[in-house]
Amino acid sequence: xxxxxxxxxxxxxxxxxxxxxxxxxxxxxxxxxxxxxxxxxxxxxxxxxxxxxxxxxxxxxxxxxxxxxxxxxxxxxxxxxxxxxxxxxxxxxxxxxxxxxxxxxxxxxxxx
Numbered sequence: 737x738x739x740x741x742x743x744x745x746x747x748x749x750x751x752x753x754x755x756x757x758x759x760x761x762x763x764x765x766x767x768x769x770x771x772x773x774x775x776x777x778x779x780x781x782x783x784x785x786x787x788x789x790x791x792x793x794x795x796x797x798x799x800x801x802x803x804x805x806x807x808x809x810x811x812x813x814x815x816x817x818x819x820x821x822x823x824x825x826x827x828x829x830x831x832x833x834x835x836x837x838x839x840x841x842x843x844x845x846x847x848x
Contacts, residue, residue, distance in 0.1 A: 738763045739847060742778075743825035744770055749837040750825040756839050762847050769819045774826075782826060785833040788812055793823040 739757055741764050743750030757764045767774070774782070782791070788811045793799055798820040815821055827834045827842065834841050 737830065737847065738765050739845075740765045740767060740778075740828040741825050742767045742769050742774060742822070742828070744768065744820065744822075747824045752837050752839075753825040753827055753842075756842060757847075760847075769822055769824070773816065773819065774822075778828070781828065781831065782833050784831075786835060788815075790835060791815060791823055791826070792821055796821070796823075 739762055741750065741753050741757075743753065743766065745768055754764060754766060792804075792811060792815070794804075798818060799805075802818065802821075804814070804821075823835050825836070827838070829845050829847055832845060
């Protein structure tokens, strides 16, 4: 099985996730969300674990730049239009999903 890492190349937490799995010899598939949209199927798996609202990086520069604190918006639409708003990395293995840098949780996964 391969661990999927949805992230941005410039994201330090995404780099940490990639390094974590590489150091353990675990194969990963990196999906740059700025270049390739998260599919409906993948989004459904992710949102089974997390609310769509949780996927927004409300502390990030993109959120502040777009003044989203002061706007009413549809979360799914805004994420599709501006994928830089995703909180990354989103790491998936089978039906397990994490948001952000979660090495303690990843260590518990039985990835071979």
